[in-house]
Amino acid sequence: MKLPSELLRFLGTDDVIDRSGHSPAKVFETGKGYFVKCDQPGELAREFQMTQLFYEMGFGPEAVLYTTLDRDYLVTRKVPGEDLTKDLHDPLHTCRLLAEALRMLHAQPAGRQRDGALPVSSRYERYMASADGPSGGGYYDPSVYTDRYRLSSKEEAWEIMQSGRKLLRCDTLIHGDACLPNVMAEGGAFRSFIDVAMGGIGDRHIDLYWAVWSLEYNLKTDAYTDVFLDLYGRGNFTEDMFRVIAAFEAFG
Numbered sequence: 001m002k003l004p005s006e007l008l009r010f011l012g013t014d015d016v017i018d019r020s021g022h023s024p025a026k027v028f029e030t031g032k033g034y035f036v037k038c039d040q041p042g043e044l045a046r047e048f049q050m051t052q053l054f055y056e057m058g059f060g061p062e063a064v065l066y067t068t069l070d071r072d073y074l075v076t077r078k079v080p081g082e083d084l085t086k087d088l089h090d091p092l093h094t095c096r097l098l099a100e101a102l103r104m105l106h107a108q109p110a111g112r113q114r115d116g117a118l119p120v121s122s123r124y125e126r127y128m129a130s131a132d133g134p135s136g137g138g139y140y141d142p143s144v145y146t147d148r149y150r151l152s153s154k155e156e157a158w159e160i161m162q163s164g165r166k167l168l169r170c171d172t173l174i175h176g177d178a179c180l181p182n183v184m185a186e187g188g189a190f191r192s193f194i195d196v197a198m199g200g201i202g203d204r205h206i207d208l209y210w211a212v213w214s215l216e217y218n219l220k221t222d223a224y225t226d227v228f229l230d231l232y233g234r235g236n237f238t239e240d241m242f243r244v245i246a247a248f249e250a251f252g
Contacts, residue, residue, distance in 0.1 A: 007036060007065070007073055029078070034064070037074045044072035046122060047197035051076060053118065054196050057108060059101075061194055079194060081186030091215075091224050093188070094180070098211055099231035101183050101190040106204045106236075108173045121202035123176040124168075130251040131165045137251045144249040146213050147222050149242045157247040164244030168203045175199050178207035179214035208237055209245040 019027045025039040037044060044066065051074070054060025065075040087094050110118065130137070140154045151157045175182065176198025184192040193199075212229070216222045229239070 007075065033078045035061075035076050035078060037072075037076075039072045041068050041070075041072055044074045044197075046119075047195075048074050049119065050196040050199040054193055054199065059105070059190075059192055060196055061192060076194075079184045079192040081184045081191045083194070084180040084183045084185060085218055087185065088218060091219055092227060094219075095215065095224050095228040096231055097185050097188075097190050098178075098180070098183060098215070099228055099233075101193070102175075102178060102204075102207055102211060103232060103236075104190070105175060105193070106172050106207070110171055110173050110201050118173060119200045120170060121174055121176045121198055121200035121206070123198040123206060124170060124174075124200070124202035126252070127168065127248045128165075130248060131161055133251070137161075139252065140250055141252055142250055144213070144252065145246050146209075146216050146225075146242075148212075148216075148225060149209070149246045151243065151246055151250065154250070157250045160244055161247040161251060164241070164247065167241060167244060168205075170201050170203065172202065172204040173199070174202045174204060174207045176202065176206065178210045180218050181214075203241075203245075205237055205241040205245050208232065209242050209249070212242070 017029045019029050019035070025037050025043070027038075028036045030036065037047075045068075048063055048066040051060055051063040055062050061079045062077040063074065064077055065073070067073050084094055084097060087097070137154065137158050140157070142151070142154075145151060151160065175193055175196060177195060182193060182195045183190070184194060208229070212222075212225050215224050215228055229237075
């Protein structure tokens with residue numbers, strides 16, 4: 001793949017590692033301390049915007065370059081530390097770091113920032129589009145369910161989504177994909193969020209649901225769900241909302 005000249009000073013010629021996951025985007029880590037993400041034109045514009053906002057607030061990586069040519073290219077500076085999937089030997093500590101990070105994020109002002117209003121989370125926008133879709137829904141993916149908040153059928157999920165949509169709030173700054181790999185820690189303390197493309201104003205239960213899902217997936221047990229929720233603070237959420245979030249996610 002031919003890269004634009006603007007990227008060459010970040011990539012260099014040595015120690016470039018392909019860190020791509022399952023998404024269509026390609027991600028490279030460079031020996032110079034940067035990550036370079038490549039995707040279809042326009043696909044990374046929102047991620048660039050949210051990365052800048054999170055960085056300005058003090059809990060996101062620095063976005064040093066965004067350009068669109070044949071493809072979108074986003075360069076971010078590598079964040080020191082490791083993501084929370086590297087700290088699973090002490091699940092209680094992992095739960096504490098995750099709860100502290102999300103409490104801090106959700107406590108941020110959700111009003112206007114220096115450059116205007118914060119955008120609505122793209123995940124929240126997707127929820128609204130799903131709820132307004134054809135009766136009974138189209139695409140349906142039960143793999144997003146946790147054991148504790150599993151729904152029995154597509155029909156049940158549709159009913160819960162429709163009845164629960166009025167309960168969703170768009171009043172909190174969220175990450176949008178608050179899974180363990182997207183939370184960085186260093187020296188036993190929270191350092192940064194990464195991959196914030198779905199961030200913006202939304203409902204805090206979205207982050208809490210994906211935090212619970214990720215803990216269960218990575219620890220291979222739901223034994224730490226209550227530990228995490230206790231550490232986050234039971235008075236700060238309504239657990240019944242997790243079934244509503246599960247329904248929305250199934251129609252993704």
